[in-house]
Amino acid sequence: xxxxxxxxxxxxxxxxGKTSVLEILARRLENSxxxxxxxxxxxxxxxxxKIREIILDNDHTEMEARTEALLYAAARRQHxxxxxxxxxxxxxVVLCDRFIxxxxxxxxxxxxxxxxxxRSINRFAIGDTMPDLTILLDVPAEEGxxxxxxxxxxxxxxxxxxxxxxxNKVRSEYLRIAEREPERVVLVDATKNLEDTAEVAWTAIKxxxx
Numbered sequence: 079x080x081x082x083x084x085x086x087x088x089x090x091x092x093x094x095g096k097t098s099v100l101e102i103l104a105r106r107l108e109n110s111x112x113x114x115x116x117x118x119x120x121x122x123x124x125x126x127x128k129i130r131e132i133i134l135d136n137d138h139t140e141m142e143a144r145t146e147a148l149l150y151a152a153a154r155r156q157h158x159x160x161x162x163x164x165x166x167x168x169x170x171v172v173l174c175d176r177f178i179x180x181x182x183x184x185x186x187x188x189x190x191x192x193x194x195x196x197r198s199i200n201r202f203a204i205g206d207t208m209p210d211l212t213i214l215l216d217v218p219a220e221e222g223x224x225x226x227x228x229x230x231x232x233x234x235x236x237x238x239x240x241x242x243x244x245x246n247k248v249r250s251e252y253l254r255i256a257e258r259e260p261e262r263v264v265l266v267d268a269t270k271n272l273e274d275t276a277e278v279a280w281t282a283i284k285x286x287x288x
Contacts, residue, residue: 083166085207086283087177090215091249092237093222094268095275099215100175102276103283107171112287115165118175120153123160129153134237147185147196151203154178158204166207171287177209179255179263184237187251188244211286213279214256215268219245 088096088103100116107114120130132138133149154177165172178200186196217225219242256263264282268275 082169084171084211084286085162085166085174085209086172086286087174087179087209087212088215088279089176089179089183089212089252089263090268091183091217091219091222091245091252093225094215094217095225095272096175096215098272099213099268099276099279100173102272103173103280106280106283107173112171113169114171114173115161116173117157117161119157119177119180120150122157122162122174125160126153126157143185143189143191146189147181147191147199150181150185151199154181154200155203158207163207171283174209177212178204179212179214179252182255183248183251188240188247193251209262211282212259212263213282214252214263214265215275215279216249216252216265217268219249221269222249 088100090096097118104114104116119126120133121127129149129152133141133146133153162172162174178197181196181200182193185191186193223242223245253265256265264279266275266278266282
């Protein structure tokens with residue numbers, strides 16, 4: 079793929095404020111006159127949104143971990159081919175709420191499938207299309223769960239209802255990813271107020287656009 083645009087993903091544990099920060103960043107790009115696409119995973123297009131409904135449905139408690147991981151990868155593939163790659167080829171900045179790192183943290187580490195196994199599934203799904211920049215919003219699991227319980231702009235889905243141990247594993251794997259790939263991943267303290275968190279993220283984006 080000939081990529082002319084900039085692929086930016088936002089990652090973080092549940093309750094980190096990704097969606098709220100993404101909205102602020104989108105407004106900054108719009109006000110700067112930059113051509114961009116805002117999207118999310120799983121979802122972003124018709125097929126992937128239907129897969130999202132299946133994965134996150136609170137009634138689907140019987141879903142097995144590998145089934146979950148494969149559904150995420152399938153949704154990601156369709157989203158990538160139908161929406162992300164065309165936008166990048168057109169020279170746009172793509173802002174995506176979650177991507178491959180979420181699968182590694184949630185299914186690979188927290189579900190216990192294995193991070194390398196999940197990477198392998200997703201390498202098949204995405205080929206060589208990796209984010210140019212990943213902004214990792216970091217909060218302790220306890221803080222994220224507290225925010226979710228308070229209903230701070232977050233839909234409560236099947237993964238949110240997992241216990242503290244699950245969410246601690248998610249956060250730990252995210253931190254390992256950031257340590258392993260510092261050239262791609264910018265770690266942002268998301269325990270601060272929303273405006274300060276978004277400002278740090280915006281500074282990282284401006285640096286990459288230059």
